[in-house]
Amino acid sequence: MNILVIPPFNTAQKTVLEAGAPAATFTYAAKPDITDEQVAEADVIVGNLPPKRLAHARHLRLLQLNSAGYDAYMAPGTIPDGAALASAVGAYGQAVSEHMYAMLLMLMKNLAGYRDDQRAHAWTDRGSVRTMAGSQVLVLGTGDIGQHFAKLTSAHGAHVTGVRRHVGTVPEGFERICTMDELFGLLPHADAVVCFLPSAPETRGLANSRFFSSCKHGAYFANGGRGDLVVQADLIAALESGHLAGAALDVTTPEPLPQDDPLWNAPNILITPHVSGQFHLYTVLDNLASIAAENIRRLSGGTPLLNEVTLP
Template sequence: MTHPAPTVAVLHAGTPPPSLDRIAAVADVREVTDDQLPDALPGTDVLFVWDFRSDAVARAWPATGGPRWVHAASAGVNHLLFPALVDSDTVLTNSRGVFDQPMAEYVLGTVLSFAKDLHTSVRLQDRKQWRHRETERIAGKSALVVGTGPIGRAIARQLTAAGMTVTGAGRRARTGDPDFGDVHRSDDLADHLDQIDYLVLAAPLTEQTTGLVDSTVLARCRPTARLINVGRGELVVTDDLITALREHRLAGAALDVFDTEPLPPDSPLWEMPDVLISPHMSGDTVGWTDELVELFLANLRDYADGAKLRNVVDKQRGYVSGSEH
């Protein structure tokens, strides 16, 4: 039996995804931008949110007859968890799996940069200054990874392979985890930081994780510890982090995500010598956009065939069903 081709609205900010013709081969494609979305959604079967930073979907969502399936070209879906979509029968999927290893490599890279003081070397080179220093080893250092989903697990394996001792923090405590050994409750994070060298944030943004790292948590960190955030900017109370860095109660921070993006030019974080800033790119390696399209295409073919979709998000929890965080 031949099924009619699904109608797919592709939301982008002016630059469509690569190989759009491959999507068009199995679907009726409508390219739309934020202002065109309200007219495109009624009667659309599938919404492919290529512009994952857009906040237009909530504003454009129809009162009735929304898409049956929404797919995000990102791992995080907090921007899509507005009440009308959460309460609807619409299936929400994400791009879990594309970013795991690249983000794990980014975290290892920032750990090495801190340990070997590479960021200082670059700044000294810019000023043509020769200044000998001693550096640190990473073997034997400890890391606590907040977020025990696929990205957190990839980070744990990468850091363990480099000789570090890794534990985790997630929704529930447990022992004997294959990647973390011990997993603590995220709610009890402050109680497990006194021996941690690197606090790594890789959790999704949910009601429970918003503002997780605040002055209370930072006060329990060792003054030699560093914070690495590849999760979401809102996991950290930025003003509390700035204060801890200024008062030397934290040795440094590597930040790939921020509560306001782009990071405003007047943010004190730009001027702090022990802060590494990257523009939300920890998972964006060469070929990543092609991988995102391949994942969507595989799901689209399953959708057209009536098969089960992969990476289905639990809309109440905010992440893919069956994965721990």
């Protein structure tokens, strides 16, 4: 079995990965250096190879993505016949949740303003701050990332409600789970609304003027899922009116956000360039190596894959 590996695994992570197929041949290559011949010879590719390059794949049995999202690979014919596609759900929970939690606390404690004051050499008291303790936090999306975020906030003393399509069991960190049908009845009671929803027809543009006007006055909004959830002009209006106390975004539409986009200058907003879920935290690559190793093992054994995506 020939396995082509794109993510920048360290020695320990490579050891974990290779344990999934001790007899296989592993080729490690940065994305710009990968040749068409390597793609053609690969039985397994670990990493997000550009979709158009999959046209060269001749023996591919599995494309193991290094991302939780897989939209770019869903066009008919992108994945070669007979090959499976698997996402990296489960690799990013700690990284994304900690990033979004830090952004939210930064807003609640006026830290962005104090950073501005430091740069201006201004000794300024910005007044009262907020706390997560006792807050009502509404988390949209209760998968791996949402569950990590719920554990962080509940440990701080917040009361966390999760929202997803079906109620089911209540994961650790949540006090209750509600359905999307109940969303607009929940928004007026939340001190913070935090979103980790995937891009889907039912989520695109969900955070619009109706959504923001339904939020509690003085609430915070955070989005670490997909940028197309938010109607950005409506978010700007909610911030400018003072209805929202602040917003934290790690995702926007488009990406990169143009330099002249008005979102940059909205009041009380923090924007990071979709970096929470990359490889900056070492645990992401640790988790990815484990997921890929397990799926290579399952592929060899003919058992169902983790995170297998249903292809069109």
